[in-house]
Amino acid sequence: MSDGLSDRQETTKERSHRAITVTVKLSGFLTRITPAGPFEVALDTGSTVADLVGLLAERLGDGFRKAVIDRRGGLHGGIMLVLNGEPVPPRGITETAIDRESDFAIIPVIDGG
Amino acid sequence: MLRVDLTSGRITVDEHDEHFYRTYFGGRGLIVDYLLREVPPGCDAFGPDNVLVFAASVLTGTAIPGSARVSAGAKSPLTGAYGEGEAGGYWGVKLRWSGYDGVIIAGRSERPVYLWINNDTVELRDASNLWGKETYETQEAIRDEVGDRRAAVAVIGPGGERLIRFACIALGPHNFVGRTGLGAVMGAKRLKAIAVNGKTRPEVADKQGITRITRWLRDNYEASLGTMTEMGTARGVPVLNAAGGLPTRNFREGSFEGYETLSGRFMTDTILVGRESCYACPVHCKRVVEVNEDGRTVSRRYGGPEYETISAFGSNCGIDDIKVVAQANEICDRHTVDTISTGMMISGALECAEEGLLPPDLIKGLDLRFGSAEGMLGLLDQIVNRKGLGDILGEGPKGLEGKLGREAASRFLQIKGQPLPLHEPRWKPGMGLGYALSPTGAEHMANIHDPMYASKEAPLFREAQRMAILEPVDTVELTPAKVRLWVYMTLNKSVNNSLCICSFMPYGLKQLVDQVEAVTGWNVSSWELLKASERALSMARAFNGREGFTTEQDVLPDRFFEPLGSGALKGQAIERGQFYEMRELAYDMLGWDRQLAVPKRWKLHELGVGWVADELEKSGCLTD
Numbered sequence: 001m002s003d004g005l006s007d008r009q010e011t012t013k014e015r016s017h018r019a020i021t022v023t024v025k026l027s028g029f030l031t032r033i034t035p036a037g038p039f040e041v042a043l044d045t046g047s048t049v050a051d052l053v054g055l056l057a058e059r060l061g062d063g064f065r066k067a068v069i070d071r072r073g074g075l076h077g078g079i080m081l082v083l084n085g086e087p088v089p090p091r092g093i094t095e096t097a098i099d100r101e102s103d104f105a106i107i108p109v110i111d112g113g
Numbered sequence: 114m115l116r117v118d119l120t121s122g123r124i125t126v127d128e129h130d131e132h133f134y135r136t137y138f139g140g141r142g143l144i145v146d147y148l149l150r151e152v153p154p155g156c157d158a159f160g161p162d163n164v165l166v167f168a169a170s171v172l173t174g175t176a177i178p179g180s181a182r183v184s185a186g187a188k189s190p191l192t193g194a195y196g197e198g199e200a201g202g203y204w205g206v207k208l209r210w211s212g213y214d215g216v217i218i219a220g221r222s223e224r225p226v227y228l229w230i231n232n233d234t235v236e237l238r239d240a241s242n243l244w245g246k247e248t249y250e251t252q253e254a255i256r257d258e259v260g261d262r263r264a265a266v267a268v269i270g271p272g273g274e275r276l277i278r279f280a281c282i283a284l285g286p287h288n289f290v291g292r293t294g295l296g297a298v299m300g301a302k303r304l305k306a307i308a309v310n311g312k313t314r315p316e317v318a319d320k321q322g323i324t325r326i327t328r329w330l331r332d333n334y335e336a337s338l339g340t341m342t343e344m345g346t347a348r349g350v351p352v353l354n355a356a357g358g359l360p361t362r363n364f365r366e367g368s369f370e371g372y373e374t375l376s377g378r379f380m381t382d383t384i385l386v387g388r389e390s391c392y393a394c395p396v397h398c399k400r401v402v403e404v405n406e407d408g409r410t411v412s413r414r415y416g417g418p419e420y421e422t423i424s425a426f427g428s429n430c431g432i433d434d435i436k437v438v439a440q441a442n443e444i445c446d447r448h449t450v451d452t453i454s455t456g457m458m459i460s461g462a463l464e465c466a467e468e469g470l471l472p473p474d475l476i477k478g479l480d481l482r483f484g485s486a487e488g489m490l491g492l493l494d495q496i497v498n499r500k501g502l503g504d505i506l507g508e509g510p511k512g513l514e515g516k517l518g519r520e521a522a523s524r525f526l527q528i529k530g531q532p533l534p535l536h537e538p539r540w541k542p543g544m545g546l547g548y549a550l551s552p553t554g555a556e557h558m559a560n561i562h563d564p565m566y567a568s569k570e571a572p573l574f575r576e577a578q579r580m581a582i583l584e585p586v587d588t589v590e591l592t593p594a595k596v597r598l599w600v601y602m603t604l605n606k607s608v609n610n611s612l613c614i615c616s617f618m619p620y621g622l623k624q625l626v627d628q629v630e631a632v633t634g635w636n637v638s639s640w641e642l643l644k645a646s647e648r649a650l651s652m653a654r655a656f657n658g659r660e661g662f663t664t665e666q667d668v669l670p671d672r673f674f675e676p677l678g679s680g681a682l683k684g685q686a687i688e689r690g691q692f693y694e695m696r697e698l699a700y701d702m703l704g705w706d707r708q709l710a711v712p713k714r715w716k717l718h719e720l721g722v723g724w725v726a727d728e729l730e731k732s733g734c735l736t737d
Contacts, residue, residue, distance in 0.1 A: 027568040028588060029356035029681055067355040070378050077340035077348025077377045082570045087336035090343070105570035108352045109337075110541075110562050 020045050021101050022052060028108040033063035045100075049081055049093040052104060068106065080107045114143075115213045115235060117228060119302050120161055120220030124235050127217070134214070135635060136721070138611045138642070139170020141197060142649035143215055144186035145656055148195065149725060151219070154659045154732050158190035158294075159276065159301035161221035167208070167267075167307070170613035171633050174209030174315050176323055178330045179618035180628075181206050181391040183284070184610065190301070191278045191294035191454070191509045192530040194662055195552045195653040198281065198295055201391035201615060202288030204265040204309065211311025218304060227306040229259050232313070240305035245271060247447040248283045249414045255308050264310040272448035273300035275499050278509035279454035279532070283446065287389060287399050287416035291451040293531060293553050294509070315632070322631030326624065331395055337572060337619045338396050342388065344377030345400045346420040351376050354428075356564075357681030358540035361428045362483045363460040364526055364672055367537055368680025371433020375423050380435050386413055391615070398617060404436045411439045418442040418452070421557075424535035425456025430463060431483030441493055448497040457532030458506045459492050461525035470521040475502045526670045529554035529662070536562070538673045539685045542591040543599045545692070549667045550699060552653035558616060559607045559650075561599055563588045573602070576621045579639075580605055591687065596695050600702045607646035648720040651703070651712040655725045658711030658734040667696060667710055709734050 025038040041059075043052060053075070057065045070076045081088040082105040088096050098104075114127040137143045144166040156162040165187040172180040183205025189196025208216070211230050218228075225240040238258075243251050252266040265285060273280040273296035280296030281289045290296075299305075317323055340348045353359040354372035361369040373379060380400065387401035400417030404410060418426075418438050426432060426441040445452045465471045466481035479495075479502070480488035495503025505516050510527040526533045531554025538545025540563070547560035565573040567588045574585055580601040586594050608625055609616050620628075622639040629637045657666075674689045700707050704716030711734055717726040729735040 025568070025570065027571060028564045032681060033355075067352065070351065070376070071373060072378065072382070074378075075340075076351045077344040078350070078352030080337065080572060085570075087572075089335045090339040091335070105568070107568065107570055107572065108349075108356060108564060109572055110349055110353060110356065110358070110564040 019043065020098070022098060023103050024056065025103065025105045027105060028110070030064070030067060030106060030108065033067060034060050043098060045098075047098055049083060049088050049096045049098065049104075052098060053081070053093065053106075056106075078109050080109045081105070082107060114215045114217055115230065116217045116219070117235075117237070118220045119218065119222040119226065119237075119304060122237055124237070134171055136645065137649065138629070138645050139173065139214070140168055140184040140199070140610045140613050140649070141186065141607070141653060142611055142645060143168035144184060144197060145195065145649060145652040147217060148186065148188065148656055149652060149659075149728055152188055155661075156188065158188045158193065158196075158298060161219075161302075163188050163298060163301075165218040165295065165298050165302065166215060168215040168613075169205045169209050170611065172612050172614065172628055174206045175317055175632055176393050177326055177628050177632070178394045178396075179391075179615035179620070180613065181393060182613040182615055183208065184613060185282060185290045185295050187295055187298045188660070189293040189295070189531075189553070190276070190297045192511070192554045194529050194554065194660060195656040196293030196295055196298075197553050197653070198290035198292040199558070199610065199613065200282075200284045200288040200290045201394075202265070202285040203392050204267050204284040204288070205613065206392045207265040207309045207311055209311070209315055210313055211309055212313055216307065218299075218302060221301065222303040225303045225305050227255060227308060228304065230307065230309040230311070231259070231261070232311050243305050244274060247271065248449055249286050249447070251306060252283070252286060255306055259308055261310050264308045266306055266308045268306040268449070269296045269299045270447055270449035272450040272497055273297055275507070276300050277450055277496065277499065277507040279451045279458075281449050281451045283449050286414050286446070288391070289446065289449070289451070291453060292556065294451075296449045317632045318634030319631040322627065326628055326631060329624070330618065333619055334396060338398075338617060340377075341398045341617060342396055344381050345398055345417075347375065347377035347380060347418070347423050349377075349420065350423065351378075355681065356540065357677065357683065357685070358537040359428050359680070360424050360535045360537055361679070362431050363429060363464045363524065364533070364537065365464070366679035367540065367677045367682050369428035369431075369433070372428065374433050374435055375427040375438065380417070384411070384435060384439060385417070389416065394615070396617065402439050404439055407436065409436050409440050411436065411443050415443045415446040421535050422452040422456065425453050425460070426489065429456060429460045429535060430489050432486055432489060434486060437486040437490070441490060444490070444493055444497060450497060453534055454509070454532040455493065455496060457527075458496065458510070458525060459489055461510075462492060462502065462506060463488070464524040465517070465521045468524075470524065471502070471517065475505075523671065526672060527555065528668065528670070529666050531555050533670070537677075538669060539677050539687055540589060540682055542589065542687055542692070543595050545669055545673060545687060546591070546596065546599050546695060546699060547603060549669050549696060552650065552657050559603055559610050561602045561606070563595070566598055566602070576605065577602060579621060579623070589685065591691055591695055593695070593698055596698045596702060600699060604643050604646050604650070607650055608642045611642070611645050611649055644720065648722060651716060651720055652722060652725055654705065655711050655717070655729055658709055658729055659732045662710065664708060664710045706736055709736060711735065
């Protein structure tokens with residue numbers, strides 16, 4: 001995947017130290033195609049936001065993947081990621097490391113123009 | 114405020130004191146003050162008594178990112194109500210650099226003219242040689258004629274001259290005051306253009322404060338707007354589609370099989386050749402596209418389509434070819450017609466044709482089927498040239514019942530005569546409530562996108578919390594909590610309108626207060642800005658009351674009380690009784706009369722504009 005989501009497993013192994021728990025919350029229409037309510041995911045420390053999204057795409061299936069990941073393997077433009085209350089800039093998802101117990105949210109951004 | 118009487122050719126300046134500007138700050142408030150005082154109730158929108166007002170704000174022309182917008186307003190020929198639109202670019206900036214906060218255009222010229230504002234020198238010039246020219250060539254010809262290549266030129270193309278009731282005004286080749294037909298008002302006044310340049314930047318009270326704001330924006334915009342830079346406003350098309358809220362085939366469905374090739378990503382990968390911005394903005398959300406294949410040519414001159422245009426000519430007409438959409442966009446821009454209204458008029462006609470509701474002789478030679486690019490473009494050509502069925506549609510949705518019959522007219526989705534923007538009310542019922550209650554007819558800018566407040570992590574929920582909305586409100590619910598959210602956040606977003614600030618900027622009220630203080634030195638508060646936005650909204654509603662509008666026009670089209678036909682929200686409908694019950698609650702929360710739908714006397718006094726109540730009383734539309 002062009003935005004680094006496909007490289008998740010290898011990257012995770014390379015950086016593997018210990019497992020941390022990330023509480024994932026999905027919003028909006030995503031809750032209709034995924035488990036309702038927040039759920040926990042175990043992740044190796046040093047994993048990035050891109051790693052986490054890739055892991056979720058594997059676990060949550062095609063409906064989630066199509067809704068969040070575009071045809072080039074990057075995030076859809078209308079998807080916003082929030083880590084511990086702060087938005088993750090789109091260009092930063094492969095660099096932003098998750099190094100502690102964290103809250104992570106995926107939010108469809110539905111505006112217009 | 115520069116005042117131009119086109120009937121007499123007289124040019125004067127209206128001076129106002131600080132109290133006036135601090136009452137309104139700019140935008141809608143300035144406009145509607147003038148309209149209430151100067152436009153006679155019941156006047157012909159195309160007549161000399163209508164007044165067209167361009168209004169900047171106290172922030173326009175400063176270095177604050179997102180402050181390049183300007184509003185225009187008049188009695189709308191499309192709705193007969195308060196008409197208003199906004200656009201960015203450079204025109205409003207140059208207007209303020211010339212020393213003016215706005216321009217008031219009254220009367221009607223006997224021959225085509227244009228206005229040239231060159232710092233302190235203002236003159237009306239003959240535009241007979243420009244009449245009939247399209248947008249770009251008009252702008253170029255005027256820059257040549259005045260000998261200033263840096264002049265910003267607001268123009269109308271043939272659409273405005275031909276009085277198409279949804280004609281718009283081009284503030285540049287890429288920036289359009291799109292809605293409510295203000296380009297047709299310019300056409301009726303025979304005002305082809307307003308060219309402007311100035312060299313005097315507005316003084317600011319706190320230059321370091323402005324620098325801090327600019328740095329804050331540069332440090333913070335990417336997290337929320339990064340994909341806006343990369344993909345533009347069409348970034349959300351796949352998400353809208355997955356959510357079941359992508360208007361499809363005239364809002365009958367919420368999901369379109371060809372969505373992917375209409376996405377911002379696809380446009381970026383295929384026809385995008387550049388990105389442009391308004392003055393002092395780092396986001397560069399404006400698209401520049403070029404097409405030269407499959408027999409289609411789209412010039413980069415007019416930029417490229419935004420989300421609304423892509424949905425209007427794309428999914429809502431059943432078309433999945435971004436090149437065709439770009440071509441439709443360019444045709445609209447060349448002629449200055451609003452892409453939202455034009456696309457919606459065409460999708461309404463496609464549905465009528467599918468159901469056999471149009472007279473055969475009227476559609477002869479047109480392939481009016483959803484998905485037919487040539488059919489869509491053929492009807493678009495008829496509209497901009499006012500031929501055949503296009504001539505009828507160019508009059509807008511009002512009055513179609515008499516020309517095409519009641520059943521056909523109902524397929525043209527509109528509120529107060531203005532076609533709907535491309536946001537699905539069955540998914541966003543708060544937006545639907547706003548459509549019904551906006552003084553300009555169906556309108557999406559000073560309105561809410563329900564999903565943006567539906568969780569604690571949602572992008573605008575933090576701002577909602579600062580407005581005392583302490584819990585998220587579910588997207589599809591239509592409850593008193595949603596009405597409260599709509600009222601508070603519509604007033605919040607309307608502050609952007611008063612300050613002529615771009616709605617895409619991630620500013621909350623806190624940042625806007627800082628901006629006004631840094632520019633003016635006034636010790637303002639969020640409360641003061643919110644009251645200015647409520648004042649402007651209430652006065653626009655009062656203008657409509659004076660024109661005879663009541664609750665009868667604050668309605669949603671029947672379509673949205675019927676189940677959505679496809680997509681993730683298939684079967685979703687708004688419950689009619691619930692919608693109108695919530696509308697009553699919104700009237701109450703805003704201090705509006707439940708029958709006359711205008712602000713009550715006490716509310717106008719509370720907002721400090723008791724004179725508006727006297728105006729309403731004179732017109733017999735005030736009960737207490």
